[in-house]
Amino acid sequence: MIMLRIKKISAMLGKRVFTDIGDFFGEIEEVILAENKIDSWRIRVSKDMARNLNGARGVIIPHPFVKAIGDVFVVNGANLPVAEKESLSEDETMDLSGQSA
Numbered sequence: 001m002i003m004l005r006i007k008k009i010s011a012m013l014g015k016r017v018f019t020d021i022g023d024f025f026g027e028i029e030e031v032i033l034a035e036n037k038i039d040s041w042r043i044r045v046s047k048d049m050a051r052n053l054n055g056a057r058g059v060i061i062p063h064p065f066v067k068a069i070g071d072v073f074v075v076n077g078a079n080l081p082v083a084e085k086e087s088l089s090e091d092e093t094m095d096l097s098g099q100s101a
Contacts, residue, residue, distance in 0.1 A: 009038070012069070017043050019077030020067055025049050028073060029058065038063045041073075053080070060095040 009031050017025040026049060030042035040062045050057055061075060068074040 012073075015069075015071075015073055017073040017075055019080070020074055021077055023049070023077065025075060025077075025080075026059070032060065041066065 012028050012031060015028045017028060019025055024046050026043045026045035028041055029044040031038055032040045032042065040060050043059050043061060045053060045057060045059055053059060059080075061079075065075050065079050066073055067076055
């Protein structure tokens with residue numbers, strides 16, 4: 001597993017998130033810690049991406065889904081779900097933290 005080094009977590013909030021194929025995914029909204037380590041990230045998804053995520057306006061992705069952190073975040077797009085079931089309400093968040101990378 002690759003360790004991604006972050007100096008200040010608060011500096012990550014608001015960073016733009018892209019998939020590994022270059023699609024704009026959204027912005028970092030919150031970091032979720034467990035045992036003093038980053039467990040997952042809450043991302044406010046873009047309107048275009050929300051259509052692919054059953055209408056969810058937010059997604060919680062586990063930290064191992066993050067491939068790179070710099071001026072932007074890059075996440076593994078292969079692990080992201082696509083629309084399958086009924087739409088979620090606009091304020092719901094899809095939690096992917098139960099999945100493995």
